[in-house]
Amino acid sequence: MTLATADQSGMPSARIVLLKEFSSQGFTWFTNYSSEKGEQLAANPQAELLFYWPMLERQVRVRGRVEKIDRTASETYFHSRPIGSQRSASVSQQSQPVESRAALEQAVNELSETTQVSCPDNWGGYRLVPTRFEFWQGRESRLHDRFRFEPSDTGWVITRLQP
Numbered sequence: 292m293t294l295a296t297a298d299q300s301g302m303p304s305a306r307i308v309l310l311k312e313f314s315s316q317g318f319t320w321f322t323n324y325s326s327e328k329g330e331q332l333a334a335n336p337q338a339e340l341l342f343y344w345p346m347l348e349r350q351v352r353v354r355g356r357v358e359k360i361d362r363t364a365s366e367t368y369f370h371s372r373p374i375g376s377q378r379s380a381s382v383s384q385q386s387q388p389v390e391s392r393a394a395l396e397q398a399v400n401e402l403s404e405t406t407q408v409s410c411p412d413n414w415g416g417y418r419l420v421p422t423r424f425e426f427w428q429g430r431e432s433r434l435h436d437r438f439r440f441e442p443s444d445t446g447w448v449i450t451r452l453q454p
Contacts (some may be wrong), residue, residue, distance in 0.1 A: 293341040294320070296331040304331060310340075311368065318421040319360060321368060323385035324413045332357050338419055346430025355421040365415030376400075377408040396426060425452070 295305040304327060308370040318340055323329060332338065340353040345392040359365075369377060389395050402408065424440040437452035 292318075292320075292330065292343075293343070294343050295331050295339045295341065297335055297337075298331050299334045299339035304328070305341075311416070311445035317355065317418040319416050319418045321365065321416045322414070323383065323411075324359075324415060325387075326385035329385075329413075332417065337423060350427045352423075352425040352427075353419065353421050354423040354425075355419045357417050357419050366410045368416060369414065374406065374408065378402040378405065379449065380414055381411055382410050412415070430454075 292308060293305050294308045294309045295303055297303045306328065308320045308322065308328075310318060310320055324333075336357045338355070338357050341350060342353075343350040369380070372380075377400050381402065382395070422442065426436075426438045428436040428438075430436060431454055435454040437454060439450045439452055440447045441450070442448075
């Protein structure tokens with residue numbers, strides 16, 4: 292999914308992240324809290340997700356507030372990952388400059404004998420709790436179908452939008 296965040300000045304930033312879970316509580320992914328996205332979410336805990344299927348001419352946008360998931364759930368997921376991924380997450384200072392690819396590989400290689408990697412304190416999960424959905428279906432002549440869902444006291448209000 293595409294995750295869009297913004298810094299304190301409002302400058303947007305978008306990137307692809309791996310959706311790991313969705314439920315009635317929201318949409319969950321994992322990352323380094325010290326990364327650019329982590330810093331942006333700390334300053335502005337709102338984001339938008341975009342799911343796009345070009346062959347179907349469909350997309351879903353999900354907007355909402357973002358919260359960290361509990362530490363136990365983050366650690367459980369961290370330890371379910373392949374050991375190589377755990378080692379990489381342990382040594383990576385995501386979004387920070389690195390001297391070279393070789394320096395990064397050396398840091399990971401230093402953990403090559405390690406079979407038990409601790410989940411870094413600055414690594415874990417986020418959950419976007421939806422406050423708005425928008426569904427888009429492409430149509431000929433740009434006469435697309437768009438529907439916005441927003442919560443109300445009585446449920447979700449559905450509004451048809453012009454293309």
